Amino acid sequence: AQKVTQAQTEISVVEKEDVTLDCVYETRDTTYYLFWYKQPPSGELVFLIRRNSFDEQNEISGRYSWNFQKSTSSFNFTITASQVVDSAVYFCALCSGNTGKLIFGQGTTLQVKP
Amino acid sequence: EPEVTQTPSHQVTQMGQEVILRCVPISNHLYFYWYRQILGQKVEFLVSFYNNEISEKSEIFDDQFSVERPDGSNFTLKIRSTKLEDSAMYFCASSETGLGAYNEQFFGPGTRLTVL
Numbered sequence: 001a002q003k004v005t006q007a008q009t010e011i012s013v014v015e016k017e018d019v020t021l022d023c024v025y026e027t028r029d030t031t032y033y034l035f036w037y038k039q040p041p042s043g044e045l046v047f048l049i050r051r052n053s054f055d056e057q058n059e060i061s062g063r064y065s066w067n068f069q070k071s072t073s074s075f076n077f078t079i080t081a082s083q084v085v086d087s088a089v090y091f092c093a094l095c096s097g098n099t100g101k102l103i104f105g106q107g108t109t110l111q112v113k114p
Numbered sequence: 115e116p117e118v119t120q121t122p123s124h125q126v127t128q129m130g131q132e133v134i135l136r137c138v139p140i141s142n143h144l145y146f147y148w149y150r151q152i153l154g155q156k157v158e159f160l161v162s163f164y165n166n167e168i169s170e171k172s173e174i175f176d177d178q179f180s181v182e183r184p185d186g187s188n189f190t191l192k193i194r195s196t197k198l199e200d201s202a203m204y205f206c207a208s209s210e211t212g213l214g215a216y217n218e219q220f221f222g223p224g225t226r227l228t229v230l
Contacts, residue, residue, distance in 0.1 A: 033217060045157070045205060045221040091157060099162040099170035100145050100212035102219060106156045 002027045004094050006105035013082055014113050020078045021108045023092030029053075032096035034068065034075040039089040039107070051075065082112045116140045118222035120206050126228045127196055135191045135225045137206030146189045147207040147219060148181065150174070157205065163189065164212065196229045203227075 003026040013019045025034065036048040049061075051068050058067050063083075067076045079086055089109050093102040119138045127133050139146050148160040161171045163181055180192045189208075193200055203226050207219040 031213065033213070035218065037221075043203065044223045045207075047218050047220060050218045093157075095213065095217065097170065098213050099164070100147065100209055100217055100219065101159045101162055101170050102147075102149070102157075102207075103159065104157040 002029075002094055002096055002103050004092050004103055004105035006090075006092055006108050008108045009106070010109045010111070012111045012113065015084060016081050017112075018078060018080050019082050019110065019112075020076055021090050021092075021110065023075045023077065023105060025073050025075065025092070025094045027094060027096045029096040032094060035093040035095065035102065036066070036075075036077050037091045037093060037104075039091065041088070045091070048077075079110075082110075084112050084114055086110060087112045118206055118208055118220055120204075120222035120225050122225060123223065124226045124228070126230065129198055129229055130195050133193050133196055133227065135193075135204050135206075135227070137189045137191070137222055138187050139189055139206065139208030140220060141187070143208035143210050143220075145169075145209045145212050145217075145219075146181075146183070147209075148191045149205045149207065149221075150202040151205065151224075152202045160191075160204075162212070169212070193227075196227075198229050201227055201229045 005024045032053045038046045063080045065078045089107045091107045092105040121136045146163040151157045162169045178194045203224045206222040209219045211217045
């Protein structure tokens with residue numbers, strides 16, 4: 001079975017704090033991809049990052065960083081020095097079939113207060 | 115920058131009516147998808163479409179739903195007889211590949227469907 005779990009329903013931080021969003025996934029496939037999408041209040045889904053199952057190298061991109069650990073089936077996402085504009089719902093998603101189907105987690109609502 | 119577009123942005127319909135939601139995927143993409151998001155809930159996969167046929171569908175995608183690529187640019191989702199529980203945001207997405215490099219899916223802005 002394929003499943004994505006985002007245990008944090010809502011997180012509230014004050015601007016400039018660092019925040020980490022957790023994601024745990026389940027799949028029996030050896031080849032799969034993990035994604036993070038952002039859904040701001042306007043409602044669209046914005047692609048942030050993709051990682052494949054063979055690439056455990058973690059990356060920093062500006063204020064964003066990702067921590068992919070196959071041993072714990074986790075793909076966590078960190079925002080450094082959060083800003084009010086980061087307020088959104090963040091979805092972690094898994095893709096492991098040839099059809100490209102994305103399986104989304106429940107989403108984590110991040111509120112960054114000024 | 116190329117983007118996925120969807121029309122209309124908001125559709126209100128009466129229960130039992132047919133609706134067609136339209137999408138124009140990114141032009142060089144080959145895989146097309148529909149997802150839905152009931153208000154406040156997670157995004158759910160409905161159907162994937164490649165090479166002019168459905169490649170996978172979820173249990174949500176029953177006989178009331180159909181998809182079509184009527185020409186070289188549009189990708190449509192039809193709901194034959196809408197129910198109250200079909201009220202949701204419907205997202206279209208497209209990607210260059212299904213699994214592998216360049217499989218990131220780019221989403222349209224969504225169509226909010228309200229069934230009364």
